[in-house]
Amino acid sequence: xxxxxxxxxxxxxxxxxxxxxxxxxxxxxxxxxxxxxxxxxxxxxxxxxxxxxxxxxxxxxxxxxxxxxxxxxxxxxxxxxxxxxxxxxxxxxxxxxxxxxxxxxxxxxxxxxxxxxxxxxxxxxxxxxxxxxxxxxxxxxxxxxxxxxxxxxxxxxxxxxxxxxxxxxxxxxxxxxxxxxxxxxxxxxxxxxxxxxxxxxxxxxxxxxxxxxxxxxxxxxxxxxxxxxxxxxxxxxxxxxxxxxxxxxxxxxx
Numbered sequence: 525x526x527x528x529x530x531x532x533x534x535x536x537x538x539x540x541x542x543x544x545x546x547x548x549x550x551x552x553x554x555x556x557x558x559x560x561x562x563x564x565x566x567x568x569x570x571x572x573x574x575x576x577x578x579x580x581x582x583x584x585x586x587x588x589x590x591x592x593x594x595x596x597x598x599x600x601x602x603x604x605x606x607x608x609x610x611x612x613x614x615x616x617x618x619x620x621x622x623x624x625x626x627x628x629x630x631x632x633x634x635x636x637x638x639x640x641x642x643x644x645x646x647x648x649x650x651x652x653x654x655x656x657x658x659x660x661x662x663x664x665x666x667x668x669x670x671x672x673x674x675x676x677x678x679x680x681x682x683x684x685x686x687x688x689x690x691x692x693x694x695x696x697x698x699x700x701x702x703x704x705x706x707x708x709x710x711x712x713x714x715x716x717x718x719x720x721x722x723x724x725x726x727x728x729x730x731x732x733x734x735x736x737x738x739x740x741x742x743x744x745x746x747x748x749x750x751x752x753x754x755x756x757x758x759x760x761x762x763x764x765x766x767x768x769x770x771x772x773x774x775x776x777x778x
Contacts, residue, residue, distance in 0.1 A: 534576070535561065538612075542619060553615065560608045574602060578609025579616065585708075588693075588716040591659040592685045595666025596678065596720065597727065603660045610659060614652045650700040658692040673750055675732045682720035686713045729755045 535557050543550030574594060581587045590609075594602040662685045669681035690713035697704035736751045 530576070532561070538616070545619070549619070553619075556615070557612075560611065563604065563608075574598075574605035575609045575612065578606060579613040582613045582617075586712060586715060586719070587655070588662075588686065588689050588709075588712045589719050591662035591689060592666055592682055592716055592720040593723065594659075595663045595681065595685060596670055596723065598667075600664055600667055603663050606659050606663060607656050610652065610656050614649060614655075618649070651702045651704075654693065654696040654700060654702060658689050658696065661692060662689040675735070678724045678728050679721065682717055682724060686717035686720070689713060689716070731755050 539550055539554050539557065542553050574590065577593075578587070578590050581590050590606060594606050665688050666681045666685035669684055670678050674680065690709055693704065693709050694706060696702070697709075730752045731754070732752060734753050736753075737749070738751065739746065739748045741747065
């Protein structure tokens with residue numbers, strides 16, 4: 525099933541659940557998500573996994589792996605999906621955290637106050653904008669480093685990306701006075717670096733010790749090529765001896 529269909533179906537389910545809390549709030553969320561989906565279909569229809577993966581990563585307490593993966597296996601355009609996924613998570617978190625208050629306000633009929641409260645919670649959420657900025661910068665840093673021709677570019681990109689993400693979050697949290705646990709951020713960044721190395725092992729496994737350099741030219745350019753062979757596991761050759769055939773020959777000779 526294409527990612528576009530999955531994302532559209534999950535978006536519809538989320539909107540239905542929000543409509544049960546407040547019709548006006550549900551309509552507002554539908555408008556926001558509709559704008560996001562239109563931009564998503566326009567720019568990153570093939571990278572929709574991040575719209576789903578980002579909220580899952582937050583709920584699993586490993587959000588800092590998201591920009592590292594995006595930078596390793598995708599292009600800079602993936603920041604659109606990463607940003608949308610982050611907005612979806614914080615929207616769900618705000619509404620879920622204040623579900624009782626929203627329901628009470630809706631039952632009293634003060635719909636304008638209901639909308640204003642939720643809008644204020646989302647628009648004034650410094651943590652949301654800090655995370656989006658950190659994820660965008662980290663994704664770009666990881667992408668440009670892993671695209672370079674230096675040895676172990678992927679490992680360097682993972683480590684530098686994890687450190688950059690951690691520094692941006694911590695400095696931003698201190699500057700904007702947002703609630704962040706320093707220990708959780710550091711441990712989350714270390715865990716993300718380790719997960720990134722595991723992904724690198726399965727996706728981009730090469731042998732830099734057998735790197736070859738060559739150059740050639742044509743009428744207009746000189747070409748300098750660096751060739752790094754992949755690590756391939758060769759199955760060992762097996763020699764099979766047919767013992768039964770030898771025994772039959774001995775019996776016939778007797």
